Amino acid sequence: MVDDLKGRILDAAVDCFLESHPGARIHAAIAERAKVSRPTVYKYVGDQDAIVMALIERDISRMHAAIEPIVTRPGTLRQRFVDTIVAVVEYARNHALLQKVLRENPISVLPWFTVHSEQVIQTGLALFTPHVKQAIADGEFPTVDPIVIVEWCCRLILSLITTPGTVRIDDSAALRRYLEDLLDVGLPR
CATH class of the missing domain: 1.10.357 (Tetracycline Repressor; domain 2)
Known part of the structure; x- marks a missing residue:
C-alpha cells in the first residue's frame, strides 16, 4: 500500500515536471494529480529535492x-x-x-x-x-x-x-x- 501510494505520487510528479516550466514549485499540482493531500506528498516522498x-x-x-x-x-x-x-x-x-x-x-x-x-x-x-x-x-x-x-x-x-x-x-x-x-x-x- 505504501509503495503503491509512493509510486502514484512519483508518477504524478513525473507528469507535473513534464508539464511545468523550469524551476516551478509543484507540490500542490503533484498532490492534486495523485489525488492526495500536500501533507501526504511530504510524508511519503518529502520536499521537492x-x-x-x-x-x-x-x-x-x-x-x-x-x-x-x-x-x-x-x-x-x-x-x-x-x-x-x-x-x-x-x-x-x-x-x-x-x-x-x-x-x-x-x-x-x-x-x-x-x-x-x-x-x-x-x-x-x-x-x-x-x-x-x-x-x-x-x-x-x-x-x-x-x-x-x-x-x-x-x-x-x-x-x-x-x-x-x-x-x-x-x-x-x-x-x-x-x-x-x-x-x-x-x-x-
Whole structure:
C-alpha cells in the first residue's frame, strides 16, 4: 500500500515536471494529480529535492532491470561493458523527463549528477557491484576492488549523459567506437 501510494505520487510528479516550466514549485499540482493531500506528498516522498532524488533512484532501478540481461549475458567482459554503457546512455537519452530538464534547465539537475552525485553513485554501486564481484570470481577481472570499477563506470556514464563533447551520444555506433577506443588505452583486446 505504501509503495503503491509512493509510486502514484512519483508518477504524478513525473507528469507535473513534464508539464511545468523550469524551476516551478509543484507540490500542490503533484498532490492534486495523485489525488492526495500536500501533507501526504511530504510524508511519503518529502520536499521537492526528495522527490527528485526518489525519481532518480526509481529510474536507476528501472534502468538496471532493463539492462540486467546485457550485464549478465554470455560474452566477453569487454563486450558486456561496452554494451552496458551504451544501453545506459541510450536509456538516459530516451528518458523524457531527464532530457526535458537537461534541455530547459540543466542547472537544476546537474548538481544531482555532479557535486551531489554520491547518492546516484551509491545506487549504481548497490546495483552493479555484485556483477563485477562475479566477474572477478569468474576470472574475467584481476582481483581489484569492485567498488572502484563500478564507481568509475558510474562517473563515465554521468559524464556522457550530462556533458557535451566530441562524442555524439545520440549515435550508438559512435558511442560504441568511443568506448572501444577508451578501453584500448588500458585494456588490450
